[in-house]
Amino acid sequence: MRLLQALSKFAASKSLIRNVRAAFSQTPLTSDTYKVERGNYGEIASEDISIFKDIVGCSHVVTDPSDLEGNNIDWLKTVRGQSKLMVKPKSTKEVSEILKHCNERNLAVCPQGGNTGLVGGSVPVFDEVILSTQRMNKIISIDPISGVLVCQAGCILETANKDLAGHGLIAPLDLGAKGSCHLGGNISTNAGGLRLLRYGSLRGTVLGVEAVLSDGAVLDCLSTLRKDNTGYDLKQLMIGSEGTLGVVTALSILCPQKPASVNVAFLGVESFEKVLKIQQCARKDLGEILSAVEFMDSECMRNVTHHLNMTNPIADCPFYILIETSGSNASHDEEKLGRFLEEVMDAGIADDGTLATDYTKMEAIWGLRERMAEAMLHDGYNFKYDFSLPTDKMYDLVRASREHLKGICKSVVGYGHLGDGNLHLNITCEKYSRDIHSAVEPFVYEWTSRHKGSVSAEHGLGFKKRQYMAYTKSKEEIMMMKKIKQLFDPKGILNPYKMLPDNF
């Protein structure tokens, strides 16, 4: 997710724009190339538009093609839809009325939050009605005692975070896209991000969800309770279902205390086995203050220093590991981190290292990790993957890919959230070709599948990755998902062509 942050910084430079365009030129922009056919949905008529105007007001129904341009294209500009209509409700009641009408008229709907998703899940494919949550941006309550935030789905993460800071709280998730992404969208994609290692996933921190179902019924699971064992936890079906089961309209989420102290250590080690040993030491010595464990290999460092003129603050090593701590007492945290560093250096686990306690140095170290994605775009055509793997297997995939693609590709690099078992595998070549593509895929998917990994750790499947679900999920699971989809949305009007694969 830091990729987004890195890319937006980088977008200012012309060279990126050129490179990104070059990459995109390899990537098809319409539904045709993805071999998808329009479902048997109704077509929007002028009567429908009148009804939508009655529901939300004339100025909140958008039909001008140029005004819809940004809503028809995903953030990465890899897919383009053909919607001619966006409706912008203000309340749950309005969402309910819109969906009730769409369901009766069999009109397909694409729910859209900040449209910052990376798998084309938040843009229409054909002429779906775009249901935007951008006007649903009210903070309903913040309880400083329980730490619970309740808000509408269209609240922007960064805005909510600012309000939370006034109460000494922070959101339990942090993403590069925080300036644009909506909390409702975060829930719909089960966003991971930078704080997952410390505060856990949204499965645990989201306490309540209000969602509107395909027929307009409001499913009110907007509890603010930390414990509730009265029946099946229906909100879990809304978390991570990418708008295919319901439209999230409001949510409540448990927010931790804002840490008083943050520190970053950067270490160099000679093998991935030692990377794992450091992680283990960090868990033991830093325990409750550990907030990030990131890693990158020497190929990453070579790319980031070469392409972006950045400086490696320590000696050249085969692997690098970034450790962040966040705690409530600065001197305690520094003492713990100091002792941890001493231990790993004395035991010869780390070969070199540096500790940053001031903001500037921390930013410089984080920059090496954050700008990795950007650096790889400079290296040629870039195949990017977001895999989840058992931690001890994470780097084996990089090694296997390097071996498999010897002489075919330029760089094969591995970096990512070691603490979460989330590997960003990047493969570059001078120029895209179908042959290289076939050498890379399905090899990387098959390898990941064989080692019980996930082909999407945190980005979801959306439109672009849905056909790969079976690399991670069994036939029984996919069949059950399709039955659940049928139960919640019998006509299939909610975010069609997303998440669920065909041919099952």
Add this chain to the structure above:
Amino acid sequence: MRLLQALSKFAASKSLIRNVRAAFSQTPLTSDTYKVERGNYGEIASEDISIFKDIVGCSHVVTDPSDLEGNNIDWLKTVRGQSKLMVKPKSTKEVSEILKHCNERNLAVCPQGGNTGLVGGSVPVFDEVILSTQRMNKIISIDPISGVLVCQAGCILETANKDLAGHGLIAPLDLGAKGSCHLGGNISTNAGGLRLLRYGSLRGTVLGVEAVLSDGAVLDCLSTLRKDNTGYDLKQLMIGSEGTLGVVTALSILCPQKPASVNVAFLGVESFEKVLKIQQCARKDLGEILSAVEFMDSECMRNVTHHLNMTNPIADCPFYILIETSGSNASHDEEKLGRFLEEVMDAGIADDGTLATDYTKMEAIWGLRERMAEAMLHDGYNFKYDFSLPTDKMYDLVRASREHLKGICKSVVGYGHLGDGNLHLNITCEKYSRDIHSAVEPFVYEWTSRHKGSVSAEHGLGFKKRQYMAYTKSKEEIMMMKKIKQLFDPKGILNPYKMLPDNF
């Protein structure tokens, strides 16, 4: 859940046994009194028994009524089933074969783990086949790097915890029943317990579940990945569904580091408002090391000191609050706790307090809280409730009940997991009567419902509480749950008469 621990200590004394019997004598023991009729299931024939013997081996099919006695009665001895058959499989494959046969023959099944549940969810009601997981007790793997434990459903929590300790880990949950409860049962009931404040609920810590569905199909969601966004999270439907959607056969769970240091503070304050202020200070000052925030009122203290001859270690106060810390560095933890105590004493928020850093003193303080449930059994006939409420409303229910029941009841006391918003409301009277019962209920349920609380915070609904679901869940939610039940278990053979209410 500490209730269980407290009760088992207490069970040694004759006076408890007398009291418990007195209480139980008020409580009906068979399905008749709960006005439940046997579903239209098949009856077990000798051919079925032969088939079960073929699947699991002769010695693992139990038909002797005296051997089944303990499996037909719940731990609290409040409900009694009439099962004539228990099958004890060793593997997922055997569970699958058993369920396949039961589904074909339309035989009802009651999955049973350690049978420590408090709502009659784990015992049969009529002649269901008891499917026991007691032989499925294999630890499959413990990964010290990722902290992930994978095991069969029948692993006992305490046994798993001992194995984890060898790797410097602890289970993310702790219950009084740990010596008997199965991890599969913990997942099926979404057990809360003592570590929830610190490590979060099972919704976040359980990474994978393998379950067998009603028709024998194996739903393999036994991932060990921390992140996986490839489709709906089906395992969440298994967590907390009390065996009504599938039988959990294996699981993987993320385990935290074992803390090196534990401390307990006990404070007295003059109002519930100050209790809340202390909680807020604790969150701020103790941050990442805070592991429990429990409270009790002066009526609780009066009962526990009077009935159990225990000593209040501080001055008499209207409210008491217990704060526990767990961390990786003893001197840091003690310093944080010392400063927090100084702050709340100096600001006049707490009137008196004591700090325990050694095991004996900590046990004595925890004892006051843990033995509350036991103390109340000495006070007369005891109505016990396990409510979840917004933290700032928690004590209002105790006040409202006291006002409402003035002159009718003996004691109305409130204590519980303040940090989780979990109130244990206890009401006692000299002798049970229907009139008193009608004064207490539905008053307490209605009040909880009006304030958006939950009528079951952590125990689930099981057999005894299922008709109260609508006090917490909407009609739409209940209807959706029934549809999901129908989808997963069309014949309704899995744990019938449990969790889902009639009349919806």
